[in-house]
Amino acid sequence: MEIGALDAGAHGIMVPLIKTAVEAKRVVEFAKFPPEGVRGFGSPFPMGAWGTGRMTSLEYLEQANDNILTIVQIETKEALENVDEIASVAGVDVLFVGPFDLGNSIGYPVNASGIHPVLSEAIQRILDAANKAGKRSGIFCVGPEQAAEFNKQGFHMISIVADVFAIGSYLSEGLVTAIGIEGSDEAVTMGGPYGN
Numbered sequence: 001m002e003i004g005a006l007d008a009g010a011h012g013i014m015v016p017l018i019k020t021a022v023e024a025k026r027v028v029e030f031a032k033f034p035p036e037g038v039r040g041f042g043s044p045f046p047m048g049a050w051g052t053g054r055m056t057s058l059e060y061l062e063q064a065n066d067n068i069l070t071i072v073q074i075e076t077k078e079a080l081e082n083v084d085e086i087a088s089v090a091g092v093d094v095l096f097v098g099p100f101d102l103g104n105s106i107g108y109p110v111n112a113s114g115i116h117p118v119l120s121e122a123i124q125r126i127l128d129a130a131n132k133a134g135k136r137s138g139i140f141c142v143g144p145e146q147a148a149e150f151n152k153q154g155f156h157m158i159s160i161v162a163d164v165f166a167i168g169s170y171l172s173e174g175l176v177t178a179i180g181i182e183g184s185d186e187a188v189t190m191g192g193p194y195g196n
Helices: 021-031 057-067 077-081 083-087 099-106 117-132 144-153 163-178
Strands: 012-015 069-074 094-097 136-140 157-159
Touching: 012 021, 021 069, 021 083, 069 077, 069 083, 077 083, 077 099, 077 117, 083 094, 083 117, 094 117, 099 117, 099 136, 117 136, 144 157
Parallel strands: 012 069, 069 094, 094 136, 136 157
Antiparallel strands: none
16 A cells, blocks of 8 residues: 555545455554554655645654544445444544445435435444544535534534535536526536536
8 A cells, every 4th residue: 555645745644445444554554654654754745745844854754643634434334334443443533434435335325315314323323433432523515504414413524515516516606697697597507427
């Protein structure tokens, strides 16, 4: 496993489709320098991404293990079955729920009706495991209303909307205004797999 984003200066990583505590431990090992991990040191880029760019290599090395954010995504049936063990892995900072993949994996996909009660229970189970282990929890949302619900539920890190949807929506609204069809029955639609 290679985590090149950290060597390029990222302050954290989010790893999808983690299924077991063993996989979560491997993520931590590759994100941390010895003795906590096996990450090699040599890239000249991370220091410039931390603050003023005046950080020395030694200063970066001394503080990186404590400051790199390590997020694992819980989005499969197997991960759900192992969530308490995954949450207990030292060095994992956040359990992040991928509700679409999780719903598909457990047989209750997110659809136009929303989130099935069985998927809601699974999401709560992940949140509970994170809280029990003293970790943070995160979740992907499809909009601000859903984000507000998950905020009330106790999630710490909430994706309000994906950039591809936000940008598309903003540009569509701008196009409506620019071509003067605001308030009309005409609609501007986006094509592709995410448009409708």
